[in-house]
Amino acid sequence: MTTDGIFTPEDRKFMKEALKQAEKAIALGEVPIGAVIVENGKIIGRGYNRRNTDHTTLAHAEITAIRKANRKVGDWRLEGCTLYVTLEPCQMCAGALVQSRIDKVVIGASSYKSGCGGTLLNILQNEAFNHQVEVVSGLMQEECTEILQRFFKDLRKRNKMRKKSEAAESAEPAAPESTSFD
Numbered sequence: 001m002t003t004d005g006i007f008t009p010e011d012r013k014f015m016k017e018a019l020k021q022a023e024k025a026i027a028l029g030e031v032p033i034g035a036v037i038v039e040n041g042k043i044i045g046r047g048y049n050r051r052n053t054d055h056t057t058l059a060h061a062e063i064t065a066i067r068k069a070n071r072k073v074g075d076w077r078l079e080g081c082t083l084y085v086t087l088e089p090c091q092m093c094a095g096a097l098v099q100s101r102i103d104k105v106v107i108g109a110s111s112y113k114s115g116c117g118g119t120l121l122n123i124l125q126n127e128a129f130n131h132q133v134e135v136v137s138g139l140m141q142e143e144c145t146e147i148l149q150r151f152f153k154d155l156r157k158r159n160k161m162r163k164k165s166e167a168a169e170s171a172e173p174a175a176p177e178s179t180s181f182d
């Protein structure tokens with residue numbers, strides 16, 4: 001199913017920016033997830049996954065983008081802002097987004113492992129909380145899925161090659177028996 005019809009060229013422009021952030025994660029060997037926060041047509045916060053690089057659970061793309069946007073506006077509230085993210089937010093990021101009072105979240109690919117924008121849970125729109133976020137999913141879904149698939153494919157290839165070279169090392173013939181001509 002394609003929902004591309006509901007998105008504007010501007011939406012696409014910002015999701016491309018989120019994908020650029022995801023590419024930065026790839027360059028660090030991190031799972032490629034990127035996000036940008038937009039206010040009045042301008043990007044005020046960018047982020048990409050840096051969990052391994054920064055050794056912190058908190059270094060998700062959305063959290064970094066929220067921090068930067070907070071700094072930019074000088075407020076913990078992100079009312080009037082929209083987050084574009086390549087992969088559906090997890091429980092931590094969805095929680096932070098609700099806390100930020102952000103207006104809208106635009107999602108690229110759905111996450112079947114941790115999606116809390118409607119896939120596993122819908123934290124973004126839970127009526128029990130004091131704030132609900134408008135959620136739209138499926139913007140440039142193919143591109144957002146492809147970058148993850150490419151990363152995991154390369155990772156598997158690298159792991160396979162590493163195992164092969166380890167196996168080759170352990171299978172190396174022992175030093176030849178001394179061949180004395182005595």
Ligand SMILES: [Zn+2]
Binds near residue numbers: 061062091094
């Ligand atoms: Zn997250």
